[in-house]
Amino acid sequence: MTAFLAGLRRGWIELRQILTSPMQLIGWLFLPAATVVVMYVLRGSTVPGTTFSLGTQAVPGILAMNVAMTGMLGLAMALTMDREDGTLLRAKATPNGMLGYVTGKVLAQAGLTVVVLAIVQVAAVLLFDGFAPSWLAVAWMTALGLVATLPLGAVLGSLFTNAQSLSLVTMLVMGLVVISGVYYPVTAMPEWLQWVAQVFPVYWLGLGLRSALLPDALAVAEIGGSWRHLATAGALGAWVVLGFVLAPAVLRRMARRESGASVAARRDRVAQRTA
Template identity: 50%
Template sequence: MSATATRAGLARGWIELRQLYSNGPDLIGQFLTPAIALGVLFLLRNRMYGDPGLSVAELALPGLLGSIIAFNGLYALLNVLVLDREDGTLLRAKAVPKGMVGYFVGKIVATAGSVIVQVAIVLGVGMVIIGGSSLSGPGAWATFTWVVALGLLAALPVGAILGSVLDTRSAFLLTMPLMGLIAISGIFYPITALPGWLQALGQVFPMYWIGLGMRSALLPADAVTIEIDQSWRHLETASVLGVWAIAGLLVAPIVLRRMARHESGATMAARRDKAMQRAF
């Protein structure tokens, strides 16, 4: 990988990140859904759950952070790749020597940066209006850090793969299955309250494990009683997220190279014609 192209990509990612947080519509898109979710949790702040003595909102806040990492890390990169393929941005990057390297580095930096900023803001606001969450001690901070890092490594390559093969319509339709995964991943209610087969299905995907890792870092130790096997299962969390990350990092470059190789003016025109036919 060219060092010059990588530096250009890092600079591009930083510029895109600054533009994102200086644009009103982009800010609304970034924070509207988390704000609604925080509003729902605020209304649930007095509804207690089981033995830990915590409210449903306090238990769900770490899961909300996990969903931001998994959903936004995946879908933001997916969406930008689909749009840039269709409007010619990717084709223009391909025309520049090492332009694809700089393009992908920039998108990864901008996406990961935006997710980290969202997590920090939602965590801060959530701790103020809901409470019950704290990062007490170096161990909690270390857990929080590696869960965020591994979560992004698990989500971003999947977003890149899907963004390389889907069109706008397919990307939109994917939203519903992703929302379904959020529903069964213990975000707004402990996964132990779900039927066994849904618990098993939820544990296949990274979202549950990111949420579990967030809960282990942010909640008091006695909150573990509501988890499966009454354990934070750090080893399993690192293993599942690690498998997703390694698989994604192995597959994503192959799919991205194949997509870039086939990208041309003719393919872009064909996609545009197909979109116009659907519109009329």
């Protein structure tokens, strides 16, 4: 309990530091804000088969993208950077330090994700017309999306030894975002791409947020012509279970392998890259 409470304090301190650093906050806001601007420019386009604005239809997918990028990849990046500078090794050397460390990191990244999502969502509601929001459903889907994606971020941060090695993962996630119906209805894509998109949580989180923010008539643009609430809950629930099974085991393995020699080797590699 002491370690968990220390993690709560650590998470709050880290979140406060990010939110009071204009450069960091702008960095996290840049991609979703730029995407919202692009959709606003395209607001005159319509969803195929309807008269509904394509820009408005894309907003929930942008919010889902924010959860994936800020939550999952942000946590993975934080873990790899702390491995490089020895922060994680110091946490390992403290009794129950890993519990406090992981608790703080998860809470800080979850809090940042919610703040960025709220800012983008408020801006989108002011810029776009046609929303029919159920805020309770939005909150529920956001919470489920965070629980489904944050453990994956912990797994990625444990598997990759430095921030640069995550660049390929970032590119793959961006490609996944494109085929997950964020910018254009997934039903307009080839069927095999639709099946690929449905394997991963980004599609299901986007679908759930669309069902919470858009009129029911827009379900016609989705696979099967419905919001598929049960399938959404089942798919994201499966990712939650997978993440909570994998993350503790991978984090324990990573912690066991951390040593002064491994940190020194990473610092040498960083020095060589910057030389």
